[in-house]
Amino acid sequence: MRTSAVAATATATAALLLPLTPSAAHAVGNPAITKVVVNKGKNIVVGPTTTTEFSAQITATHTAGVATAWVQLWHGASDESADRWLTAPPQCTTSGQATTCTMNFQVTADTRDMTNVVSNAQAGTWHIYAYAHGKDGAYTRVDNYATTKVQRASKLTANAAPEPVKKGKNITVTGTLSRANWNTHKWAGYAGQKAKLQFRPKNSSTYTTLKTLTTSSTGKLSTTVKATADGYYRYTFTGTSTTPAATAPGDYINVT
Template identity: 30%
Template structure:
């Protein structure tokens, strides 16, 4: 009994020492008068990435502190399903004579190829940063700003319309919508997506929507529309949170002049 008690006490003591030796961790917090003024990724525009494409995306941070801004470091980007991206070294330039406000710029390299980015990581991403002032103050944020990272989409050469038709005749306008597949480094059919068929009369610069339809499992869509005069068609898909918008090439249509009937 005594031997068991001694062993139990020893185990308890070791456990207690272990607890003491493992320090409690807490997230870093902001301190002092350092302020974040703005964060701009890709000049405020959505980042769209095709299959196997690599892009350098600018990241710009503006901050202020009475003592001046020393650095923005570390800084990174994070997104859905544990997506993370590094931002290169930030270069800071004072914006005022007193040096209290500075703009710091760097770039993030975003690559869709080599299994570096996956389809389920498209969507809303955030900027994680620490701003360090000259007097030791700091500003820390895990989501200092958000931006959109999407898969590209496009209509391919299967988008067609007859070259010519007669007024009153019905023509079939076809299209095929595809989007980037980051997992496979390829473009694949985009199914179950609504696309709009638009028409522009000859001599006009204004497009109007005629009808909408959805893509099938092969990304194909088709609409029958009556011919009212010469002009051009195009397909438009507005995109969503994960995929960019797409616009087909212009599909011109010539319209035969009505036959003349002498005496009428």
């Protein structure tokens, strides 16, 4: 296997509380890996320049006791040829025959930092490698215990104008959907994505979808609607496998 200096990113995917069956988890007499949790079960989201920090926990049991256990995250066609995220040695605590070990990860797109650096091609599904080593020398390794998502951070804006506006007149709602470009370390427009325009009346807590738009080649959104009442306009994006959902703050319009 190889360790990549250009490897991946972070802040959050599915609840990785996925116990294995005894036959899949370990051979008879070897440690049993009973639980793995990565980033509290959330997707790992990484921005264009900042460092994302998250932890992973692995729990294992063994009749002879567990000396240590750890997880690594890897991306690629197979575990043996993968890009891999590494951490400092795990910190472990034991209760009875069960030992839980915690590892703290740091991931960034900044190539000046040679620890777990990500590139755009690595956004999406990552695999979780799990390992437990018994005090008697027996060990268990699971190359693909579960999967998690590593995503390019996203943001969305909305602006409604003119304001104030006469009732029945048109207003234009513009916005931009952007996501982190890990190769250039900047925000970039996210093209060809569906976003919903929503409206919430002034005294309501509920948004209603007015229409669905597709972002331009630069991630731009623009449409016109008739002003009917005081309230808030926003855009919302449901996300993709490589990019998390985003919702713009509501922009208030005063209708006279």
